Amino acid sequence: MSLKKLIKKCKQRDINAQSEVYQLFAGKLFALCLKYSRNYQDAQDNLQDGFITIFNKIDQYQFKGSFEGWLKRIVINTVLQKYREKNVLNLVSEEIPERIEIEADESTISLDYLLQIIQELPNRYRLVFNLYVLDGYSHKEIAELLEISDGTSKSNLSRARQILKNRIEMEGKGQNNNKASN
Amino acid sequence: MEEKKHIDRIFQEKLKDFEVFPEANVWNTIENELLKKKKRRILPLWLRYGSAAAVLLFLISTGIWVFEDQDQQVPIVPNTNSLVIDTINNQSITTKETQSVQELQDNQDNVDNSTIVKERTTNTSSTQLVKASSIQKPVVINARSEQDKSASIEEITATTTNAAEIVITEESIVETPLINSGENKEKIASNTLLEEGEVRATPLNKRDLTEAIEENKVIEEEVQLNKKKWSVGSTVAPIYFNTLSKGSPIDASLANNKMSSDASISYGVKVNYKINDRLRFQSGINAVDLAYETSDVITSISSNSAFTNGTNIETNVNGFNIVAFSSNNIAVENTELLAPQRGFFNLKGNLNQSLSYIEIPMEASYSLVQKKLGINVVGGLSTFILYDNNVSLLNENGRTLLGEANNINDLNFSGNLGLDFDYSINKKLFINVSPMFKYQFNTFSKNAGGFQPYYLGVYTGLNFRF
Numbered sequence: 001m002s003l004k005k006l007i008k009k010c011k012q013r014d015i016n017a018q019s020e021v022y023q024l025f026a027g028k029l030f031a032l033c034l035k036y037s038r039n040y041q042d043a044q045d046n047l048q049d050g051f052i053t054i055f056n057k058i059d060q061y062q063f064k065g066s067f068e069g070w071l072k073r074i075v076i077n078t079v080l081q082k083y084r085e086k087n088v089l090n091l092v093s094e095e096i097p098e099r100i101e102i103e104a105d106e107s108t109i110s111l112d113y114l115l116q117i118i119q120e121l122p123n124r125y126r127l128v129f130n131l132y133v134l135d136g137y138s139h140k141e142i143a144e145l146l147e148i149s150d151g152t153s154k155s156n157l158s159r160a161r162q163i164l165k166n167r168i169e170m171e172g173k174g175q176n177n178n179k180a181s182n
Numbered sequence: 183m184e185e186k187k188h189i190d191r192i193f194q195e196k197l198k199d200f201e202v203f204p205e206a207n208v209w210n211t212i213e214n215e216l217l218k219k220k221k222r223r224i225l226p227l228w229l230r231y232g233s234a235a236a237v238l239l240f241l242i243s244t245g246i247w248v249f250e251d252q253d254q255q256v257p258i259v260p261n262t263n264s265l266v267i268d269t270i271n272n273q274s275i276t277t278k279e280t281q282s283v284q285e286l287q288d289n290q291d292n293v294d295n296s297t298i299v300k301e302r303t304t305n306t307s308s309t310q311l312v313k314a315s316s317i318q319k320p321v322v323i324n325a326r327s328e329q330d331k332s333a334s335i336e337e338i339t340a341t342t343t344n345a346a347e348i349v350i351t352e353e354s355i356v357e358t359p360l361i362n363s364g365e366n367k368e369k370i371a372s373n374t375l376l377e378e379g380e381v382r383a384t385p386l387n388k389r390d391l392t393e394a395i396e397e398n399k400v401i402e403e404e405v406q407l408n409k410k411k412w413s414v415g416s417t418v419a420p421i422y423f424n425t426l427s428k429g430s431p432i433d434a435s436l437a438n439n440k441m442s443s444d445a446s447i448s449y450g451v452k453v454n455y456k457i458n459d460r461l462r463f464q465s466g467i468n469a470v471d472l473a474y475e476t477s478d479v480i481t482s483i484s485s486n487s488a489f490t491n492g493t494n495i496e497t498n499v500n501g502f503n504i505v506a507f508s509s510n511n512i513a514v515e516n517t518e519l520l521a522p523q524r525g526f527f528n529l530k531g532n533l534n535q536s537l538s539y540i541e542i543p544m545e546a547s548y549s550l551v552q553k554k555l556g557i558n559v560v561g562g563l564s565t566f567i568l569y570d571n572n573v574s575l576l577n578e579n580g581r582t583l584l585g586e587a588n589n590i591n592d593l594n595f596s597g598n599l600g601l602d603f604d605y606s607i608n609k610k611l612f613i614n615v616s617p618m619f620k621y622q623f624n625t626f627s628k629n630a631g632g633f634q635p636y637y638l639g640v641y642t643g644l645n646f647r648f
Contacts (some may be wrong), residue, residue, distance in 0.1 A: 001304070013216070015213065015216060015217065015458075015459070016458070017336060018213075018216060019209065019213070020210065024208055026203055026204055026208070026209070027201040027202060028201050030201075030202045030204040030208075031197075031200040033199050033203045035200075036198065043204075044204055044205065044208055047204055047208060048208055049214055049216075051212045052212055052215050052216065055212075055216055077538045088486050109192065109196075111197070111200065113192060114192070114196055115197075115200075118193075121496050133193055133194060134193060134194065134197055135191045143198065143317060161189055161190070164189060164193075165189050168189070
């Protein structure tokens with residue numbers, strides 16, 4: 001069945017079609033949730049809420065632009081909505097970051113570790129980093145989404161990078177030490 | 183600036199094709215939520231029945247069983263057996279590939295073996311993980327190659343067939359010093375074992391897979407319990423058999439005689455399959471005994487066939503024919519005086535025609551109410567196979583078998599329409615009562631005398647869900 005047909009059936013609330021759409025996109029969207037959430041459990045909750053929103057709002061998808069892109073935006077919005085509700089985004093950190101010099105051998109860093117350090121970032125750093133670096137949002141768009149200023153978005157991004165860099169370097173050293181001892 | 187880009191790129195590249203399937207219960211929660219919402223959307227009553235009527239019309243006019251809906255069925259839990267096989271295949275492929283790479287490397291001098299082996303292992307483990315994603319178990323996946331290589335390598339790696347090609351391509355990129363070919367094997371062995379990320383990743387994934395399979399088995403059972411698709415049951419129904427228009431299939435001259443349904447009965451088994459929440463398909467097999475009586479008939483046996491042409495009764499006495507005529511038209515009390523003009527062995531009484539069929543119904547049922555008491559509309563077709571047919575005359579002297587009707591088709595059909603009420607006793611057992619109207623066609627081969635048979639039956643039965 002074509003995706004278009006499937007989406008049409010979803011608009012008619014056909015549970016089988018909904019299940020099929022879930023099967024098709026859950027993998028990608030869960031990965032997305034994992035990046036945007038603090039931990040595995042939160043990611044699952046976000047995925048659940050995201051999909052429920054998707055199926056409730058699927059009428060709004062007018063077959064313009066990629067369906068996957070539309071799904072991602074809904075899921076991202078669902079996550080952001082939660083943080084807005086919890087008001088956790090209002091802690092301001094406007095400090096000007098120092099210049100970042102990064103030196104890390106990326107080949108030794110596992111994906112698990114990268115995911116882990118993203119999840120361990122403070123909420124707003126994590127969101128800004130994801131939106132800007134991984135999902136290609138501009139600082140202006142991020143500022144609107146998170147109800148912060150452009151400057152805050154930029155400084156948050158720098159802070160996020162700084163933290164990630166430190167952790168990657170730490171891990172890199174750890175691995176080098178391991179290798180040496182072996 | 184360049185360094186900043188660098189850290190972004192690490193994340194972008196590694197996470198680009200990152201895909202993880204969530205646990206199976208995530209969908210269950212979503213599904214419950216969606217179904218709850220669906221139920222809350224209460225339709226106005228007229229719309230509900232209006233749409234039911236529309237569905238019914240549609241079912242009847244199209245010959246009913248719409249199987250199209252079946253291909254929408256998506257198994258919620260994937261087949262775990264095939265997965266096991268996939269995993270095994272992957273393992274054997276991994277071994278084979280590693281071996282072939284090793285063999286090739288024996289003949290290759292300037293190759294960075296560790297990179298190749300690593301490349302291979304990464305590649306196969308990612309294949310496994312992609313498989314894993316389909317069984318809904320979270321596993322972190324990195325489909326990207328470990329190093330920032332040209333697109334051509336990625337392509338070759340993706341095809342994973344020609345080891346030699348990979349080796350050659352690797353060669354051009356490798357920056358590490360040359361390694362003595364004699365040491366290659368050893369080096370490969372140690373690399374394969376010690377390459378931390380790989381060694382850790384692979385067994386971990388396997389364990390995840392096994393766990394996932396176990397989990398899924400349990401879930402699958404639960405799902406099946408919740409969604410009983412089949413039911414079987416017995417049915418028995420008293421039948422009222424009649425004609426829509428006046429007429430007698432025995433003899434056109436009997437059209438104005440009083441006709442009544444005789445004790446008719448249908449019994450059998452019924453099988454029911456749930457296609458989706460609302461729609462079910464049902465079939466089964468029933469024995470149907472239909473009988474009706476035509477009052478005030480005189481029958482004679484005559485050797486004059488011209489005389490008996492109008493009567494569709496075939497006697498088992500060779501050379502003789504039976505004629506039936508209405509006694510209403512004969513205003514003479516002593517019919518026996520009059521009858522011999524036409525034939526002999528006259529009998530006066532009620533003519534009984536009985537037909538026995540095996541019925542195979544094919545019906546679709548659409549559910550209107552799904553509570554403890556369920557209400558469904560049923561429509562469909564039945565095929566009838568004739569297995570017994572006789573005509574007899576009943577009077578104060580008892581029953582006289584005259585012969586059989588010679589205008590009954592061995593195979594005929596009916597269009598069925600009715601309601602079905604289900605009452606659940608418990609999760610497995612339910613009683614159903616189903617008043618049905620069945621209109622028969624193709625019953626008679628000739629001379630039906632305007633007889634349009636139908637019957638009404640109230641089918642009741644005890645059913646078992648599984």
